[in-house]
Amino acid sequence: MTSFQQTELWEVTRQLIAFNTVSALSNLEAAHYLAGYLDECGFTTHVLTNTIKGVQKASVVAWAGPESADGLIVSGHTDIVPFDGQPGWQSDPLVLKSDGQRLYGRGVTDMKVFLAQMLLTAKHLPLAQLKRPLVYIFTYDEEVASQGSGNLVQVLPQLFKTIPLPKIALIGEPSGFEVFPAHKGFAAFDIVVHGKGGHSSLPDRGLNAIANMGHIIQMLQEVNADMQLHISPINRDLFPENPASAFNLGVIHGGLAANMIAETCRLTVSLRIAPGDDAESLVARLGERIEREVAQPMRAISVDCDARIEECVIAPPLSSPQEAPFGKMLSQIIGTPLDRGAPFATDGGHFQKLGIYSYVCGPGLLGEAHQPNESIPIDHCVLGLERLEQIVHAWCIDGWTA
Numbered sequence: 001m002t003s004f005q006q007t008e009l010w011e012v013t014r015q016l017i018a019f020n021t022v023s024a025l026s027n028l029e030a031a032h033y034l035a036g037y038l039d040e041c042g043f044t045t046h047v048l049t050n051t052i053k054g055v056q057k058a059s060v061v062a063w064a065g066p067e068s069a070d071g072l073i074v075s076g077h078t079d080i081v082p083f084d085g086q087p088g089w090q091s092d093p094l095v096l097k098s099d100g101q102r103l104y105g106r107g108v109t110d111m112k113v114f115l116a117q118m119l120l121t122a123k124h125l126p127l128a129q130l131k132r133p134l135v136y137i138f139t140y141d142e143e144v145a146s147q148g149s150g151n152l153v154q155v156l157p158q159l160f161k162t163i164p165l166p167k168i169a170l171i172g173e174p175s176g177f178e179v180f181p182a183h184k185g186f187a188a189f190d191i192v193v194h195g196k197g198g199h200s201s202l203p204d205r206g207l208n209a210i211a212n213m214g215h216i217i218q219m220l221q222e223v224n225a226d227m228q229l230h231i232s233p234i235n236r237d238l239f240p241e242n243p244a245s246a247f248n249l250g251v252i253h254g255g256l257a258a259n260m261i262a263e264t265c266r267l268t269v270s271l272r273i274a275p276g277d278d279a280e281s282l283v284a285r286l287g288e289r290i291e292r293e294v295a296q297p298m299r300a301i302s303v304d305c306d307a308r309i310e311e312c313v314i315a316p317p318l319s320s321p322q323e324a325p326f327g328k329m330l331s332q333i334i335g336t337p338l339d340r341g342a343p344f345a346t347d348g349g350h351f352q353k354l355g356i357y358s359y360v361c362g363p364g365l366l367g368e369a370h371q372p373n374e375s376i377p378i379d380h381c382v383l384g385l386e387r388l389e390q391i392v393h394a395w396c397i398d399g400w401t402a
């Protein structure tokens with residue numbers, strides 16, 4: 001047994017890893033564990049449940065400290081990406097393992113070690129000394145375009161009706177301790193084309209769904225080219241390599257055989273949305289163009305034909321001020337500048353709808369997330385806890401000001 005395996009951080013991480021919180025499954029047990037732990041630490045806790053596609057999911061919101069307006073939210077997601085059928089695992093993904101240098105298990109990097117650090121920070125915190133409120137938020141379905149936080153922001157104002165909701169948040173996604181004040185958003189949806197099938201020797205009797213999808217693909221490429229021409233200076237700084245929003249053609253299925261007119265075609269598209277662009281209106285405008293330029297001409301030939309967007313999920317982009325006191329404090333404590341956007345989306349995009357500005361900084365390297373044998377350096381576990389305690393102390397107990 002290594003010395004790290006005798007720490008509370010190991011024990012809490014071990015318990016969190018053992019909950020199978022793959023996004024498609026229920027996270028209720030994990031949510032009750034988190035809420036129970038924080039209850040015992042003296043936090044006021046709420047477990048907010050939702051039923052998603054028949055599965056019970058829960059967010060946990062917990063707070064401590066005075067009822068003042070300048071508090072801090074610390075947030076992480078409870079769900080993990082799937083491991084069943086992922087080749088390359090050399091140990092049980094739900095059993096925390098250590099080789100003395102690293103911890104192994106699904107979710108150690110993304111992002112259960114951070115959740116464990118949150119719990120231990122709460123346990124060690126002298127609540128009576130809090131000058132500013134500390135609010136913990138644990139979400140579900142972050143890995144599904146942040147749908148859990150999308151639901152949560154609809155009820156948070158009600159929950160914080162009588163006490164002020166903090167306007168800044170720290171989200172501990174694996175950033176290798178870089179501090180990101182911004183990230184692009186993410187959206188995913190299907191485009192479905194229903195044509196009219198038939199024998200390929202009688203092309204005049206059919207309406208080819210793949211050919212019509214071809215028009216839509218052309219359209220998406222035009223929109224991408226147009227977005228390249230309208231890049232804001234701030235996005236050029238935040239995302240120097242890929243500053244523009246862009247649609248990606250992800251998966252396509254259509255047709256049955258070489259000698260048949262394809263009756264249906266389905267294209268799965270994703271969209272990376274730069275701050276300042278609005279995913280909902282981008283997708284809505286695309287839907288209008290598909291209706292006008294593809295669906296209506298198809299229906300004019302055969303009334304049953306159609307082309308439309310289905311099953312759209314959106315995680316909005318994040319853009320927090322780099323000069324705000326909390327951002328400056330983070331940058332100072334962590335010792336890194338604050339001038340780049342993260343290459344991934346977080347729950348912070350939804351939080352921003354409530355005027356909460358998030359900063360992304362956490363232990364673990366992004367490249368380790370979602371991999372078989374997901375692992376995190378033990379150094380990051382130890383250092384991350386120290387830094388989180390330092391951040392919470394500086395903001396909530398010392399009352400850090402610019």
Ligand SMILES: [Zn+2]
Binds near residue numbers: 110
């Ligand atoms: Zn994550």
